[in-house]
Amino acid sequence: MTMPYYASAEQxxxxxxxxxxxxxxxxxxxxxxxxxxxxxLIAENPSSTLHKVGEIYDRIGFAAVGRYSEFESLRVxxxxxxxxxxxxxxRRDVTGxxxxxxxxxxxxxxxxxxxxPFEVELCVAEVGTTPEADQLYRLTFDGSxxxxxxxxxxxxxxxxxxxxxREHFRPGLPLREALAVxxxxxxxxxxxxxxxxxxHTTLPAEQVxxxxxxxxxxxxxxxRITGAALRALLAPAEASAAAPAEATGAAAxxxxxxxxxxxxxxPGTPPGLGDPAAPDTAGGTSPAHDxxxxxxxxxxxxxxQPGAPx
Amino acid sequence: MSEQIAGRSxxxxxxLDRVGxxxxxxxxxxxxxxxxxxxPVPAVPMGEMAPHGTTIVAATFDGGVLMxxxxxxxxxxxxxxxxxxxxxxxxxxxxxxxxxxxGIAIEMVRLYQVELEHYEKIEGMTLSLDGKANRxxxxxxxxxxxxxxxxxxxxxxxxxxxxAAEGTSPGRIFSYDVTGGNYEERxxxxxxxxxxxxxxxxxKTWRPGLSADAATRSLVEALYDAADDDSATGGPxxxxxxxxxxxRIDAEGAARLPDAxxxxxxxxxTADRSAGSANREA
Numbered sequence: 001m002t003m004p005y006y007a008s009a010e011q012x013x014x015x016x017x018x019x020x021x022x023x024x025x026x027x028x029x030x031x032x033x034x035x036x037x038x039x040x041l042i043a044e045n046p047s048s049t050l051h052k053v054g055e056i057y058d059r060i061g062f063a064a065v066g067r068y069s070e071f072e073s074l075r076v077x078x079x080x081x082x083x084x085x086x087x088x089x090x091r092r093d094v095t096g097x098x099x100x101x102x103x104x105x106x107x108x109x110x111x112x113x114x115x116x117p118f119e120v121e122l123c124v125a126e127v128g129t130t131p132e133a134d135q136l137y138r139l140t141f142d143g144s145x146x147x148x149x150x151x152x153x154x155x156x157x158x159x160x161x162x163x164x165x166r167e168h169f170r171p172g173l174p175l176r177e178a179l180a181v182x183x184x185x186x187x188x189x190x191x192x193x194x195x196x197x198x199x200h201t202t203l204p205a206e207q208v209x210x211x212x213x214x215x216x217x218x219x220x221x222x223x224r225i226t227g228a229a230l231r232a233l234l235a236p237a238e239a240s241a242a243a244p245a246e247a248t249g250a251a252a253x254x255x256x257x258x259x260x261x262x263x264x265x266x267p268g269t270p271p272g273l274g275d276p277a278a279p280d281t282a283g284g285t286s287p288a289h290d291x292x293x294x295x296x297x298x299x300x301x302x303x304x305q306p307g308a309p310x
Numbered sequence: 311m312s313e314q315i316a317g318r319s320x321x322x323x324x325x326l327d328r329v330g331x332x333x334x335x336x337x338x339x340x341x342x343x344x345x346x347x348x349x350p351v352p353a354v355p356m357g358e359m360a361p362h363g364t365t366i367v368a369a370t371f372d373g374g375v376l377m378x379x380x381x382x383x384x385x386x387x388x389x390x391x392x393x394x395x396x397x398x399x400x401x402x403x404x405x406x407x408x409x410x411x412x413g414i415a416i417e418m419v420r421l422y423q424v425e426l427e428h429y430e431k432i433e434g435m436t437l438s439l440d441g442k443a444n445r446x447x448x449x450x451x452x453x454x455x456x457x458x459x460x461x462x463x464x465x466x467x468x469x470x471x472x473x474a475a476e477g478t479s480p481g482r483i484f485s486y487d488v489t490g491g492n493y494e495e496r497x498x499x500x501x502x503x504x505x506x507x508x509x510x511x512x513x514k515t516w517r518p519g520l521s522a523d524a525a526t527r528s529l530v531e532a533l534y535d536a537a538d539d540d541s542a543t544g545g546p547x548x549x550x551x552x553x554x555x556x557x558r559i560d561a562e563g564a565a566r567l568p569d570a571x572x573x574x575x576x577x578x579x580t581a582d583r584s585a586g587s588a589n590r591e592a
Contacts (some may be wrong), residue, residue: 049434073326077326080333080336084336087424102321104320106320115558
């Protein structure tokens with residue numbers, strides 16, 4: 001004889017979000033940064049065909065972590081939504097907010113209605129005419145949507161990566177420096193760098209997938225940076241990354257406060273669901289650690305650098 | 311429409327199906343009323359009531375292909391527009407020129423542009439040039455009903471073949487008929503009411519392996535000749551400063567030639583012909 005099975009709604013939701021978080025935290029990280037030249041999408045991704053970042057529309061890009069088949073079908077749905085809207089109204093009427101809302105509702109209903117939630121975390125990025133007008137929406141597996149300033153980090157080690165970024169990122173960096181900062185942050189947690197027992201000092205060009213929503217382009221702003229172009233952008237950055245990052249960090253000491261404030265969950269989000277303070281989603285509320293060098297040192301080292309911003 | 315897409319549950323199942331990378335097929339499944347070929351056509355001939363675009367010419371040159379169109383649209387015996395644009399970039403590597411019912415043709419071009427971009431975004435690569443030409447044929451076939459009522463659309467399609475074999479010309483031209491027949495042309499082609507005269511002109515001025523500048527002149531001259539003999543084709547209009555629209559596609563991609571450049575060529579053709587007439591009189 002079988003016992004009737006009962007689980008409280010609270011328990012079911014908790015189990016589902018734990019399941020989704022586990023799935024997401026196994027993956028490599030993705031960072032989306034605003035910079036002077038546009039919005040930069042960087043993923044640690046050894047595959048050159050199974051993309052983690054993609055184009056949605058003229059000024060809208062997409063980045064994701066988690067299960068490939070799930071975020072790929074969401075990416076395709078986003079492209080379809082944008083194209084149908086742009087075709088039936090006008091290209092200007094397609095905004096990142098519309099796409100982000102559709103994702104939020106889809107993820108939310110899948111989370112509550114289906115047995116297995118989607119193990120994905122998405123970022124919808126829209127490039128504006130100025131860096132202040134850039135929009136970055138972070139969407140979690142349960143459908144909560146957060147509008148983040150400056151940068152979004154997702155994936156397994158999001159907390160460590162955003163701590164690293166919070167120390168080195170400045171608004172309005174040129175593309176090359178923003179790329180150096182982003183790659184250094186991803187390198188700090190990557191299993192393939194020396195700091196974590198791998199072979200490289202920072203992630204090499206073959207291990208990262210980079211795309212930019214180029215502010216200066218007239219129509220379709222999305223462009224992948226691959227092959228020789230990426231190696232050229234990354235190569236001198238290795239030598240110059242530490243210097244400009246320190247220089248701007250010192251210069252900004254008195255002018256600007258911390259570049260990135262921790263985000264808060266969307267109003268009405270139940271505790272525990274998409275909470276940015278949770279260790280395996282992005283955001284986080286822990287106070288800034290000492291700054292680590294850009295050369296791939298893990299941010300967990302405890303000796304403070306002399307002359308670094310507090 | 312927005313309710314249907316961004317309703318309470320977000321994307322409808324059709325959006326999340328990972329099948330197909332064609333925008334037209336997707337619209338056919340979710341919003342067929344947006345497709346030009348799916349609307350009922352009135353059962354009376356209405357060709358006289360809708361503006362019609364006229365002459366389009368295209369020619370290959372050494373390293374690419376050119377396409378040009380005059381600026382006139384006619385409605386029966388009236389000129390309905392003097393500055394209509396009938397040649398468009400379909401994507402970075404191809405252009406499309408349209409003759410026939412202007413309203414339907416422009417809608418078709420818009421759909422076609424989205425179709426190519428949509429495929430590119432979903433698949434992460436562009437369609438082959440032959441693939442693009444075939445998609446256009448399918449769209450023309452869908453318009454056959456309207457074509458029978460006098461609303462035919464006949465495009466000319468040209469592109470730069472990124473996969474062209476060594477030693478073959480990368481610039482290729484495709485022409486169509488109202489039933490969707492798709493024919494690759496060799497060297498040059500023209501469609502529209504003035505196409506007979508334009509083709510005769512190209513026959514005399516075009517040679518294989520022309521330079522880009524010589525081929526450009528050859529095209530402008532063909533449009534000049536078409537305007538000379540066909541009342542529905544507009545010639546270069548120096549009073550209103552309206553000149554043919556020309557696109558050049560080469561290894562750099564598709565680009566529209568600046569008006570000033572076309573104006574200069576048109577002026578030189580006019581000057582040459584006036585000089586010819588003066589010589590004959592002398």
